[in-house]
Amino acid sequence: MITNEQRDEVRGWFAGRLPEGLFAELVDVAVDREEITVVGRIPEPELGPDASATEREAAREGRVSEFRERTRAERMEVAREAERRFRRKASWGVECGGTRTLFTHVAAPVMTRLRQPERQVLDILIAGGVARSRSEALAWCVRLVQRNADGWLSELRESLDQVQRVRSQGPDA
Known part of the structure; x- marks a missing residue:
């Protein structure tokens, strides 16, 4: 069982360790026995008011994909440090325009x-x-x-x- 104190330590460490500007906002740091999942908010793509729902969804998917590729090295570096320190796998996800997308994560x-x-x-x-x-x-x-x-x-x-x-x-x- 993970205590609140352990959760707070992990959340605090990530809040302090994440590279400046990686996320617009740190949304969630969830912890269990096997994994730490870090989710941050990224800006939604700016589209005109006449953009269709399909266009907005495709733009969000593109933004998430771009973020994932662009920040891979930074996230991997932080994950390696976290895995050594907390002895759990570190996984990542983002929220963009109200949609949460998790990247590679543990299925135990x-x-x-x-x-x-x-x-x-x-x-x-x-x-x-x-x-x-x-x-x-x-x-x-x-x-x-x-x-x-x-x-x-x-x-x-x-x-x-x-x-x-x-x-x-x-x-x-």
Whole structure:
């Protein structure tokens, strides 16, 4: 479990280490056991008021692609330092015009044992065309819970941080 203090250390380090002007704004630094994902905002391309939605979307995609290629060396240098310091892979993403795009990022395998009723839920998602495999169906379920239970998950994280603080004050600390 990652504590709030560890999260704050990682966020603070990236806020101080990122090259000046890399992003218009640092939006998010997410941390788990395997990965640190850094997301920054980049300016949306300026188009005339008569530009179509298709043209705007294509311009955003072009801006993201240009940013990714232009900043690759700088981002790789920061990622190498972060990986040595925090012992996690560093991944990158951007927000441009309200759209978030993640570059190469970790897809960590997770093993689980499910009973028949739980497997049947996954199989229904496959049969309904929501997912192509049980793995993909399980990932879809996790994203659904994440989207609908943010308040509850935040409260749980805070409780776990409190447990960590109490443990660190114990006799074995």
